[in-house]
Amino acid sequence: MGLRFGIMGTANIARKAVIPAIQNATDAEVISVASGSGKAKEFAEEMSIPHYHDSYEAMLEDETIDAVYIPLPNTLHKKWTIAAAKKGKHVLCEKPAAITARDAMEMVEACEENRVVFMEAFMYQFHPQHEVVRDVIASGEIGDVKHMRANFSFYLGDKPNNIRLSSELGGGSIWDVGCYCIHSSRFILGNEPLKVYAEATIPEGGGVDLSASGIFTFANGVTASFDCSFERQMSNSYEILGTKGSIRLPFAYRPDAPGASGTIQIKNSEGKVREETAEGEQYTLMVEHFAHSVQNNQTPSYSGEATVNNLKAIEACYESIKQNRPVELV
Numbered sequence: 001m002g003l004r005f006g007i008m009g010t011a012n013i014a015r016k017a018v019i020p021a022i023q024n025a026t027d028a029e030v031i032s033v034a035s036g037s038g039k040a041k042e043f044a045e046e047m048s049i050p051h052y053h054d055s056y057e058a059m060l061e062d063e064t065i066d067a068v069y070i071p072l073p074n075t076l077h078k079k080w081t082i083a084a085a086k087k088g089k090h091v092l093c094e095k096p097a098a099i100t101a102r103d104a105m106e107m108v109e110a111c112e113e114n115r116v117v118f119m120e121a122f123m124y125q126f127h128p129q130h131e132v133v134r135d136v137i138a139s140g141e142i143g144d145v146k147h148m149r150a151n152f153s154f155y156l157g158d159k160p161n162n163i164r165l166s167s168e169l170g171g172g173s174i175w176d177v178g179c180y181c182i183h184s185s186r187f188i189l190g191n192e193p194l195k196v197y198a199e200a201t202i203p204e205g206g207g208v209d210l211s212a213s214g215i216f217t218f219a220n221g222v223t224a225s226f227d228c229s230f231e232r233q234m235s236n237s238y239e240i241l242g243t244k245g246s247i248r249l250p251f252a253y254r255p256d257a258p259g260a261s262g263t264i265q266i267k268n269s270e271g272k273v274r275e276e277t278a279e280g281e282q283y284t285l286m287v288e289h290f291a292h293s294v295q296n297n298q299t300p301s302y303s304g305e306a307t308v309n310n311l312k313a314i315e316a317c318y319e320s321i322k323q324n325r326p327v328e329l330v
Helices: 012-024 040-046 056-060 074-086 101-113 129-139 173-189 282-295 304-323
Strands: 003-008 028-034 051-053 067-070 090-093 118-120 145-155 195-201 211-217 223-229 231-242 246-249 263-267 273-277
Touching: 003 012, 003 056, 003 282, 012 028, 012 067, 012 282, 028 040, 028 056, 028 282, 040 051, 051 056, 056 074, 067 074, 067 282, 074 090, 074 101, 090 101, 090 282, 101 118, 101 304, 118 304, 129 173, 129 231, 129 246, 129 263, 145 173, 173 195, 173 211, 173 223, 173 231, 173 304, 195 304, 211 304
Parallel strands: 003 028, 003 067, 028 051, 067 090, 090 118, 145 223
Antiparallel strands: 145 231, 195 211, 211 223, 231 246, 246 263, 263 273
């Protein structure tokens, strides 16, 4: 029997990506969905899910459910992660896991105290193209890494009611897509940043950051820059620059998007570029890793501590924007 998932909410990310991934994964299955707005029955029928609950509380009381996936608004992640942990449910939580590092720490601690597995759903890191990148860096082919630049943007358009534009629900371009850029710099460089300076475009009269950019300083003078936006057409790439060459992923975070692929472009010191490819369904690979961690009582490769550290970096960006100066990370 596979890991039995309950889905807490009917968000599009669940419908389009995570539920199909669980249904396609080995050792995992979706057995129920819950909604607090009366949508569960219709959603269950649409997605071929055998059971449904009309409240999240009812789902957590269901002893046939081993784990929950939480795609609720960012500000609700803490409440329902802790509630799930107390009921003995393992938790796969949509990114960002929380909107403060302190909240994330409390979520992780609750899961540890109740001996359940917690993992934040940064799906992109499970795509095999990033393993190729790390192998090339380790080989010394591009020399010493000096800088990484990353971007993730898409055009949100005129959608004033979109939750990504709600500060009360944890919206903003950094929380939504910049978090990938920040995560990947830590993931690929294998270290934690020491300092950041960031800027943002915020509408007059207040609101969330529609666009943002920043630069992190790591040990030994290595830097990583990012930019993210709701105001531009889709772009999701990163590039690592070394003393002897560079590596670029044109579809770093969404190789599954139409027309995209797991392409790795490696340039040498003479400017010659060779391409490698890596294929894999990143959402399914994420689910399978989570299920394997649960079934083998192991900490996921992306740990709760790593989640907390990513949120510390994001918080430092917002503090830098607020103070208009570089901010050191403690």
